[in-house]
Amino acid sequence: MIQLIDSHCHIDGPEYDEDRNEVIARARDSGVTRMLNVGTGDPRSGVFERAVELAEKHDHIYCAIGVYPHDAKLFDDDADQRLIDLAKQSTRVVAWGEIGLDYHYDHSPREIQRDVFRWQLRIARELNLPVVVHSREADSDTISILRDELNDYDRGGVMHCFGGSLEMARSAIDLGLFISFAGNLTFKKGDDLRDVARQLPLDRLLIETDCAYLTPVPFRGRRNEPARVVETAKCLANLHSKDPDEVARITSENFMTLFRPRVALH
Numbered sequence: 217m218i219q220l221i222d223s224h225c226h227i228d229g230p231e232y233d234e235d236r237n238e239v240i241a242r243a244r245d246s247g248v249t250r251m252l253n254v255g256t257g258d259p260r261s262g263v264f265e266r267a268v269e270l271a272e273k274h275d276h277i278y279c280a281i282g283v284y285p286h287d288a289k290l291f292d293d294d295a296d297q298r299l300i301d302l303a304k305q306s307t308r309v310v311a312w313g314e315i316g317l318d319y320h321y322d323h324s325p326r327e328i329q330r331d332v333f334r335w336q337l338r339i340a341r342e343l344n345l346p347v348v349v350h351s352r353e354a355d356s357d358t359i360s361i362l363r364d365e366l367n368d369y370d371r372g373g374v375m376h377c378f379g380g381s382l383e384m385a386r387s388a389i390d391l392g393l394f395i396s397f398a399g400n401l402t403f404k405k406g407d408d409l410r411d412v413a414r415q416l417p418l419d420r421l422l423i424e425t426d427c428a429y430l431t432p433v434p435f436r437g438r439r440n441e442p443a444r445v446v447e448t449a450k451c452l453a454n455l456h457s458k459d460p461d462e463v464a465r466i467t468s469e470n471f472m473t474l475f476r477p478r479v480a481l482h
């Protein structure tokens with residue numbers, strides 16, 4: 217059976233409160249050997265503690281914590297300290313994120329987004345954690361901040377749910393980052409993105425669901441879940457004229473190279 221990794225999901229949220237264990241079991245049954253759950257939301261609401269708790273409960277689930285661009289205006293010394301403490305206390309925290317810039321929604325003022333992004337990149341560096349980067353309609357600012365802050369940083373990170381240009385992807389790879397594709401790679405209107413994915417080297421790529429959003433074809437219109445990551449693997453395999461198994465294997469190796477999870481699976 218195919219074995220693959222969902223490198224970015226959000227299964228700690230209320231969308232899964234009714235059936236989280238079934239979702240996790242279905243992922244296992246579909247060959248998802250590991251997943252990275254990303255804690256996002258108001259830093260004061262316990263979302264980061266919740267993400268760590270879920271990862272502590274399951275050998276094969278790791279977590280990333282960090283303040284999402286929408287919530288940048290809520291970032292303060294208290295959030296900063298609690299995040300650092302959690303990252304230091306739990307070996308389940310394997311990355312800092314998702315952090316970055318979102319100029320599509322502008323839920324936080326852009327200047328604050330940029331400051332908080334820079335600050336968190338510096339914390340990640342201090343903690344020696346790779347970063348999970350979210351960039352929407354902000355590619356040139358994202359890259360220029362990453363160039364400033366991640367210069368010569370050997371832990372790198374990932375541009376998650378990539379939706380940018382080939383040039384953007386190549387700039388990120390030059391900085392030591394991986395590029396991760398989500399279910400939107402399979403969308404009918406995804407020709408431009410598929411064109412980008414086709415031209416990138418597989419040894420710099422990851423796959424993800426970013427669930428509960430971005431349900432891939434042919435499951436559009438339903439809630440997404442980690443088991444569906446196989447659809448993105450198949451699409452990527454098709455673009456590179458490879459077997460889905462091979463893409464699954466390569467992207468899994470890339471995941472392990474990037475996040476270096478410290479606990480072996482039982």
Ligand SMILES: [Zn+2]
Pocket residue numbers: 224226254314426
């Ligand atoms: Zn996400």
